[in-house]
Amino acid sequence: MSNLTTTYAGLNLASPIIAASSGLSETLENVIELSKSGVGAIVLKSIFEEEILMEMEQVKQDMVGRPYIFPETMDYMEEEPHEDLIRKYLGLIEESKKAVSIPIIASINCVSNQKWTYLAAEIEKAGADAIELNIFNLPSHSEMPAAEIEQMYTELIEKVVKMVKIPVTIKISHYFTALGQMIKTFAKTGVKGIVLFNRYYSPDIDIEKEEISSSFVLSEHSDVAMPLRWIGLMSGSVKTSFAATTGVHDGESVVKLLLAGASAVQVASVIYKNGLHVVKEMNQYVLEWMKKKNYASINDFKGKLNYKEANNPASWERVQFMKEFRHFVK
Numbered sequence: 507m508s509n510l511t512t513t514y515a516g517l518n519l520a521s522p523i524i525a526a527s528s529g530l531s532e533t534l535e536n537v538i539e540l541s542k543s544g545v546g547a548i549v550l551k552s553i554f555e556e557e558i559l560m561e562m563e564q565v566k567q568d569m570v571g572r573p574y575i576f577p578e579t580m581d582y583m584e585e586e587p588h589e590d591l592i593r594k595y596l597g598l599i600e601e602s603k604k605a606v607s608i609p610i611i612a613s614i615n616c617v618s619n620q621k622w623t624y625l626a627a628e629i630e631k632a633g634a635d636a637i638e639l640n641i642f643n644l645p646s647h648s649e650m651p652a653a654e655i656e657q658m659y660t661e662l663i664e665k666v667v668k669m670v671k672i673p674v675t676i677k678i679s680h681y682f683t684a685l686g687q688m689i690k691t692f693a694k695t696g697v698k699g700i701v702l703f704n705r706y707y708s709p710d711i712d713i714e715k716e717e718i719s720s721s722f723v724l725s726e727h728s729d730v731a732m733p734l735r736w737i738g739l740m741s742g743s744v745k746t747s748f749a750a751t752t753g754v755h756d757g758e759s760v761v762k763l764l765l766a767g768a769s770a771v772q773v774a775s776v777i778y779k780n781g782l783h784v785v786k787e788m789n790q791y792v793l794e795w796m797k798k799k800n801y802a803s804i805n806d807f808k809g810k811l812n813y814k815e816a817n818n819p820a821s822w823e824r825v826q827f828m829k830e831f832r833h834f835v836k
């Protein structure tokens with residue numbers, strides 16, 4: 507009998523398909539619906555550092571000039587602000603944990619290691635099974651060297667890892683000068699999982715209005731090539747578990763990513779496009795493929811084709827279109 511159980515970031519999941527952080531996991535109702543769809547875990551919509559800091563600032567400003575506010579109170583507000591946004595987020599974790607039996611992963615979208623990091627401990631207290639740090643700083647400031655940006659990332663991760671006992675994972679972009687080396691460095695910080703790669707809001711240009719607009723929000727199936735390559739390249743040599751995100755739209759992609767060494771995948775766009783029933787179809791596809799191949803568990807084939815295990819690992823490194831593709835040019 508084949509089964510879909512997998513271990514990702516130390517969490518035991520009944521399916522390798524995780525609901526990625528998005529508007530689909532922003533309310534308790536959605537969390538309950540997602541859990542019924544057959545996903546193995548849910549990453550809640552991120553709480554954003556900039557929102558937390560803005561709210562802290564607002565509360566501080568509201569207090570300015572009030573004679574009965576002691577300076578220590580202001581310090582307390584900085585260290586432990588209990589504003590609405592945070593209260594609401596912690597409430598969503600608590601209620602989700604009561605309502606569903608699958609793991610709930612909280613998500614913090616952060617760009618710096620400022621004072622918000624205490625929030626990780628609050629999230630743990632609220633009952634989250636893990637914390638996913640969605641760290642991203644668009645490296646557009648040409649005066650900041652790569653090493654400085656990379657150090658900022660590792661310091662932040664280490665700070666959060668030290669603060670909690672639950673697993674911490676990170677979701678990153680591919681905007682690193684030496685991506686392979688960075689993934690190895692991140693794995694040494696104590697994170698239990700690395701999610702490759704986040705998808706970001708991208709600007710576009712409306713040529714009629716001659717204005718900056720927003721581009722497509724949802725991914726395309728072909729986008730899966732990027733996480734597939736990097737999980738294939740890294741999973742055999744880096745001691746952490748990997749989850750793939752961006753462009754995972756069907757069961758076939760899930761099988762490919764597991765063969766490349768992913769322990770799980772995270773999906774959002776395909777649910778936005780086609781509805782929750784796709785999760786069941788994807789689970790079914792993987793299960794049937796496993797039965798056809800006589801695999802009893804995901805561990806039997808996970809990473810079978812990664813860089814370390816494959817017969818022709820150089821295929822993972824090939825980047826140029828050489829003679830194989832000449833027939834496309836006529």
Ligand SMILES: Cc1cc2nc3c(=O)[nH]c(=O)nc-3n(C[C@H](O)[C@H](O)[C@H](O)COP(=O)(O)O)c2cc1C
Binds near residue numbers: 754
């Ligand atoms: C509408 C929307 C909202 C999202 N919000 C978040 C978020 O708050 N935090 C986060 O880490 N990722 C967020 N993401 C990224 C997804 O979690 C996911 O990693 C990304 O969309 C790639 O997966 P996909 O190709 O299945 O969509 C969002 C994606 C979409 C489409």
